Amino acid sequence: MQKIAAFTTTIPVEVVLASGYRPLDLNNIFVSDPNPSSLVEKAEFSGFAGSSCAWIKGLYSVLVSPEHNKDIDVFIAVTEGDCSNAKVLEQIVAAETGIRTFIFNFPYFREIDKMRSEISRFAEFMGTDYASCVRTWKELSSLRRKLKIIDETSYLYPGSVTGEENHLFLVSSSDFCGDPQEYEAKADDFIKELDHRKRFADPSRKKIAYLGVPPIVPVHAFLEERNATVVYNEIQREFAMLDEYPTIEEQYTNYTYPYSAAFRFEKAIAEIKKRNVDGIIHYVQSFCHRQLEDIILRKLLESKGLNIPLLTLEFDKPSNKIDARVATRIEAFLETI
Ligand code: SF4
Structure with missing residues (x-):
């Protein structure tokens, strides 16, 4: 074993x-x-x-x-x-x-x-x-490029990749579900399916950027049912290491999650602009120090003159559904964008 x-x-x-x-x-x-x-x-x-x-x-x-x-x-x-x-x-x-x-x-x-x-x-x-780690890092580059194709398709062809599918592909790449080869085969199959799905992309869907730690409740699925798709999963995309750097140490020093909120959000804002999103959801976990980063995010968006509607959601415990109070807040937010 x-x-x-x-x-x-x-x-x-x-x-x-x-x-x-x-x-x-x-x-x-x-x-x-x-x-x-x-x-x-x-x-x-x-x-x-x-x-x-x-x-x-x-x-x-x-x-x-x-x-x-x-x-x-x-x-x-x-x-x-x-x-x-x-x-x-x-x-x-x-x-x-x-x-x-x-x-x-x-x-x-x-x-x-x-x-x-x-x-x-x-x-x-x-x-x-x-040296062995560097060899492994080079071997993983083809898998990471495939994950990038999935991620980019999510905003270039809205609705062809659901926010949840993209979230799962990216978030699971922190450990590749234990087996990078099997994971790559799964990504290959999904990319083949996307060739078909792209034809049914729906530009009328609301495009959402999801910022913050991965959710403990099914936010992505809830949005999907309401004609809105997460086309940018910030931290999950960071976990997947989709941007290419000349060395492994540069890759990990450019990984934003461990570093300052300003560094993180500068990169996130560049992605938000590139993906032309209609709204931003900032997810924060109860009792987490990262809740305070919401203040920095709001100030940064304001200083850049970005008037994209922003909804901050806080969750405490895991659940397989969104409670009625939060559901109403999300629905009201979607109506404004
Ligand atoms: S408190 Fe720690 S473990 Fe909990 S969400 Fe925040 S960073 Fe993660």
């Missing part, structure tokens, strides 16, 4: 693959669980506060549940560049399970040489080396 390296958020997945481990993004396991609320409750039963973020509770429960963790050999927590909750989660997991842990830090100032040493330090821990 291939050993699993599980992680809290996107890391240089090339290191995991080069070391022969199967990558596992814990977020994808939590959110696709048939009953994610039970994972949140399990963490609360173990002592997590009701007022801490649902994602961190879900990740904890996946890591300590025998049905999920039996083949996890290494747990990688990203501390610098993600979330302070991950720092303590690493300590809890080290204390409560036999899983080996590693802390990955995105260099605070986006220095390329520091990124290279952090990748090398990670590679050494995983029993591989920098």
Whole structure:
């Protein structure tokens, strides 16, 4: 059985693959669980506060549940560049399970040489080396180009790729569902289907930019049913590393998620303009420090004179439907655009 390296958020997945481990993004396991609320409750039963973020509770429960963790050999927590909750989660997991842990830090100032040493330090821990990671990175470029085709088709032919399909292809590329070759075959099949679907693109659909962490509720499907399609999934697109750079360390220093909100939103605004969106949804998770970034986003949009309607949505717990109060807010927002 291939050993699993599980992680809290996107890391240089090339290191995991080069070391022969199967990558596992814990977020994808939590959110696709048939009953994610039970994972949140399990963490609360173990002592997590009701007022801490649902994602961190879900990740904890996946890591300590025998049905999920039996083949996890290494747990990688990203501390610098993600979330302070991950720092303590690493300590809890080290204390409560036999899983080996590693802390990955995105260099605070986006220095390329520091990124290279952090990748090398990670590679050494995983029993591989920098040169092997670079080889893997080159091998992944064809898959990433295919994901880019799917992403670009979503706004060039509105409605041909649903917001949810694009979201799933991009968000799952943090670990390629454990198998990049199988994932690439799935992308190939989807691209073939798009040749047919493009003919039925519908320019009258409202084009939405979705900014923020991936949702814990089905926002994309809700919009789709109301003649609106998400044509830009900001953070998910970042996870997929679709922009090409000359080196692996440059790729990861240009990955916006671990860095300042201004850096993130400058790139997002360029995409929003390119994709000519009609409205922006900014998703924020309850009890997450990233909620405050909404202030920076609004100021940046204003300073650039961009008058695109913006709706900020906050969600707390996982659910398979949007509650009536929020549904009304989204519908009212769609009517304004
Ligand atoms: S949503 Fe925010 S608080 Fe929760 S795990 Fe992610 S970064 Fe941390």
